[in-house]
Amino acid sequence: xxxxxxxxxxxxRQAQSVPLLAQFHQWLLGNAHGLLAKQPLAQAFGYALRHxxxxxxxxxxxxLEPDNNxxxxxxxxxxxxxxxxxxxxxxxxxxxxxxxxxxxxxxRLNGIEPYAWLKDTLERLPAHPISRVHELLPLPR
Numbered sequence: 335x336x337x338x339x340x341x342x343x344x345x346x347r348q349a350q351s352v353p354l355l356a357q358f359h360q361w362l363l364g365n366a367h368g369l370l371a372k373q374p375l376a377q378a379f380g381y382a383l384r385h386x387x388x389x390x391x392x393x394x395x396x397x398l399e400p401d402n403n404x405x406x407x408x409x410x411x412x413x414x415x416x417x418x419x420x421x422x423x424x425x426x427x428x429x430x431x432x433x434x435x436x437x438x439x440x441x442r443l444n445g446i447e448p449y450a451w452l453k454d455t456l457e458r459l460p461a462h463p464i465s466r467v468h469e470l471l472p473l474p475r
Contacts (some may be wrong), residue, residue, distance in 0.1 A: 338455075340396030347393045351400075355390050408425075411435075441472040 335343060335447035362379055382389065392398040412435065422428045441448040451472050462470060 342396065344394075344396035348397070351393050352390075355393065359386065380416075437472060444472060444474045446472050446474075 338346075356473070362383055366376065366379040366383065369379060392400040415431075415435070419428060419431065422431050438448045438452070443453050455470050458470065
């Protein structure tokens with residue numbers, strides 16, 4: 335389904351997902367009342383009902399994704415690295431690490447191979463005029 339055009343995705347979502355989600359919503363409403371408020375199941379029901387509009391928003395568009403897996407994958411290196419950030423040594427080291435994460439992430443977003451960009455930039459940097467340093471940024475050409 336990922337390779338289908340947005341109008342096709344929307345039609346399928348409207349035909350298949352909307353009725354299923356409507357049934358699920360009715361089931362949640364019908365079964366939420368008998369649960370004790372502090373029970374984990376009651377909290378899960380409450381969460382789903384409080385965030386219902388966000389849950390079904392993808393059915394209103396063929397462009398939106400029903401999950402956030404792409405974002406989760408994109409920020410995983412940051413989450414994993416967070417445990418290592420205490421070892422950067424100083425606030426200045428932390429800023430340097432954040433700058434590198436930003437530059438390498440920009441490479442990936444623009445389809446530039448990060449290692450090749452970094453190698454090329456470090457080789458060119460000593461002879462490059464400071465007034466034109468913006469030319470070294472990892473932007474699509």
